[in-house]
Amino acid sequence: MNGRLYAIGTGPGATDLITVRGARTLGRLGVLYAPAGRKGGDSLALSIVREYLSDSVTIRTRHFPMSLDSGEKDAVWDAVAAEMAADVEQGLRVGFITLGDAMLYSTWVFLLARLQGRIPIEIVPGVTSFACIAARAQLPLAMESQSLAVMACTDDESALEQALLTHDCVVLMKVYGRFARIQALLRRLGLLDNALLMADASLPQEQCFRALGELEPDRALPYFSTVVVNKSWPAAAAK
Amino acid sequence: MNGRLYAIGTGPGATDLITVRGARTLGRLGVLYAPAGRKGGDSLALSIVREYLSDSVTIRTRHFPMSLDSGEKDAVWDAVAAEMAADVEQGLRVGFITLGDAMLYSTWVFLLARLQGRIPIEIVPGVTSFACIAARAQLPLAMESQSLAVMACTDDESALEQALLTHDCVVLMKVYGRFARIQALLRRLGLLDNALLMADASLPQEQCFRALGELEPDRALPYFSTVVVNKSWPAAAAK
Numbered sequence: 001m002n003g004r005l006y007a008i009g010t011g012p013g014a015t016d017l018i019t020v021r022g023a024r025t026l027g028r029l030g031v032l033y034a035p036a037g038r039k040g041g042d043s044l045a046l047s048i049v050r051e052y053l054s055d056s057v058t059i060r061t062r063h064f065p066m067s068l069d070s071g072e073k074d075a076v077w078d079a080v081a082a083e084m085a086a087d088v089e090q091g092l093r094v095g096f097i098t099l100g101d102a103m104l105y106s107t108w109v110f111l112l113a114r115l116q117g118r119i120p121i122e123i124v125p126g127v128t129s130f131a132c133i134a135a136r137a138q139l140p141l142a143m144e145s146q147s148l149a150v151m152a153c154t155d156d157e158s159a160l161e162q163a164l165l166t167h168d169c170v171v172l173m174k175v176y177g178r179f180a181r182i183q184a185l186l187r188r189l190g191l192l193d194n195a196l197l198m199a200d201a202s203l204p205q206e207q208c209f210r211a212l213g214e215l216e217p218d219r220a221l222p223y224f225s226t227v228v229v230n231k232s233w234p235a236a237a238a239k
Numbered sequence: 240m241n242g243r244l245y246a247i248g249t250g251p252g253a254t255d256l257i258t259v260r261g262a263r264t265l266g267r268l269g270v271l272y273a274p275a276g277r278k279g280g281d282s283l284a285l286s287i288v289r290e291y292l293s294d295s296v297t298i299r300t301r302h303f304p305m306s307l308d309s310g311e312k313d314a315v316w317d318a319v320a321a322e323m324a325a326d327v328e329q330g331l332r333v334g335f336i337t338l339g340d341a342m343l344y345s346t347w348v349f350l351l352a353r354l355q356g357r358i359p360i361e362i363v364p365g366v367t368s369f370a371c372i373a374a375r376a377q378l379p380l381a382m383e384s385q386s387l388a389v390m391a392c393t394d395d396e397s398a399l400e401q402a403l404l405t406h407d408c409v410v411l412m413k414v415y416g417r418f419a420r421i422q423a424l425l426r427r428l429g430l431l432d433n434a435l436l437m438a439d440a441s442l443p444q445e446q447c448f449r450a451l452g453e454l455e456p457d458r459a460l461p462y463f464s465t466v467v468v469n470k471s472w473p474a475a476a477a478k
Contacts, residue, residue: 009256009370019366020262029421101366103373104380104387116377127258127340127364131248134342135362138355141343147398148343148389149406155384162405163386166398170471 003088005119006095007112009102010048013224014202015130017047022124026052030092033084035107045097064107074112074114080115088119101126103171105152130171133198133228137208138232142169153178157185164189164229172227174218179216182227187213196235199225210235242327244358245334246351248365249287250340252463253441256371257288261363265291267401269331272323274346275300276299285335303346310375312349313367320353340365344391344412369410370438372467376447379472381408392417411466418457421466426452435474438464449474 006025011017018026026032027031032135043061049170053059061082065073087094098106102123115121130150134141142148146168151160153174163170175182175197186192192213199207199222207214207222245264245326250256257265264272265288273285282300293299301319304312326333337345341362354360373380381387385407390399392413402409403424412423414436425431431452438461440448446461448454 007373007374009427012364013259016260016263017258019250019256021253021256023259024255026342053345101370101373101380103370103378105382109379109382112377112379121377123377125256125366125370125374127366128370131340131342131364131367134340135248138351138360138362139342141346141352142339142389142391143348144346145391145393147391147394147402149379150387150389152381152384152386155386159386159405166401166405167388 002093003120004093005084005088005121006093006124007102007108007121008049008095008097010045010097010099010125011102011127011218012026012129012132012202013044013159014050015048016054017127019124019126019203022126023052025124026095027054029057029094029095031058031060031087032095032097033080034059034061034097036063043101047098049227065226068157077110077114083112084111084118085110098126099129099190101128104128104150129173129201129226132201132230133226134204137196137198137199137228137235139196139228139230139235140169141171141230146232153182157181161185161189164191168231172229175225175227176221176223179215179219179221179225183212183215186229191229191231193227193234193236194231195227197221197225199226201226201238230239241358242330243331243332244323244327244354244360244386245332245359245363246341247288247333247334247336247363249284249336250366251339251368251371251441252283252287252439254287254290256441257291258363258365261365262291263335264363266293267332268292268296268334270297270299270326270334270335272319273298273300274392275302284338288322288336305328314387316349316353320350323350323356324354337365339377340367343367343389368412368440368465369467371440372465375440375445376435376467376474378435378467378469378474379408380410380467380469381467385471395411396420400424400428403430407469407470409468411468414464414466415460418454418460418464422451422454422456425468430468430470432473432475433470434466434468436460436464440465
């Protein structure tokens with residue numbers, strides 16, 4: 001019985017920002033589960049890793065609903081977890097791919113909650129989107145005794161404000177659809193000059209905005225948009 | 240003129256947890272600068288990447304003092320930055336390697352501060368130690384609207400306490416020499432059962448402690464020791 005489930009963080013988007021271990025693990029899979037944004041839609045994670053797969057791998061694309069009621073979500077996670085467990089119990093090397101790192105804001109954690117301790121699991125970490133953004137924009141995250149907060153913009157505004165007041169560096173994930181509120185908050189706190197927004201980091205269509213005060217509040221931004229604030233390193237000075 | 244400086248995050252320690260881009264970039268370097276913990280000492284970062292280097296690369300190990308006065312540190316960073324700039328200006332592909340990610344608690348940022356805008360620079364992000372710890376221990380970092388704080392234990396105790404009270408998940412870096420104080424703080428806040436400590440994650444000598452209340456406060460821990468606290472996922476349940 002060599003069955004095992006491998007959860008692999010693909011990194012932020014560019015094919016070569018996956019780890020060497022992730023790439024090698026992908027090449028030895030019998031089955032790969034890939035999340036798709038829409039039902040029957042393409043999987044960005046799958047497009048990132050396709051070149052590392054063997055010819056014989058079976059790909060199972062699965063749609064995880066984002067905005068349905070929690071009962072419906074639970075049913076999907078239960079079903080996919082059961083499929084994975086059955087594959088592993090047949091002795092297959094089963095993979096699940098997830099953008100960025102597997103343990104940070106990833107659907108993978110809902111599957112892990114169902115499978116931990118039941119089947120052999122190995123998790124291969126990945127480069128987070130914000131590490132990639134810091135690298136691409138040449139804007140550091142934290143140094144020495146500084147602190148970094150990673151926040152979801154779906155959190156309460158008071159929590160976002162508190163993080164921006166307290167920490168030296170703040171990453172604001174899930175900006176999509178919420179930019180106007182984030183821009184207003186950064187303006188109120190006097191942090192617009194220490195912030196930048198990057199969308200689709202490391203992909204060909206990557207965009208970086210450094211003068212956030214000048215962006216139209218209702219501007220349509222790509223889904224993968226993240227704001228990074230560093231109070232001790234003006235965003236305009238970066239790169 | 241193809242000269243360029245590449246700052247490459249090696250990841251947490253295992254050779255195959257570097258990115259594919261990092262590995263490929265290393266193979267094309269003319270010169271590699273590697274940080275060493277002690278003067279004339281070995282470089283852990285260098286040992287991680289050695290298999291990816293070409294036979295013709297020139298390796299320059301440089302010692303960055305940790306605890307001297309800031310004037311002495313500045314002089315070292317100035318000198319190494321000048322060496323790197325001179326190599327790049329000669330048209331060389333110059334590398335600098337740094338454990339984990341290049342933009343988080345890395346000496347690289349002091350070099351970047353001296354070289355940004357002066358020479359062509361490319362930064363290759365890496366897997367952070369805490370992403371690796373979360374993967375190895377099967378302990379998630381943050382999900383949905385949760386938040387993550389990454390703190391240095393050199394920070395004020397009040398800042399550490401505030402982070403532990405405020406955020407769903409807290410990573411405590413730089414625990415070395417400070418475990419007794421961290422243990423007492425976690426005990427006071429009732430968080431010992433939601434914390435684990437991992438040392439040398441992904442290396443052969445990796446150690447994971449899940450019952451932090453039972454560890455002797457003055458226990459000698461490896462230099463690379465990190466505590467991860469997740470309030471919504473008991474550490475004992477992980478793996």
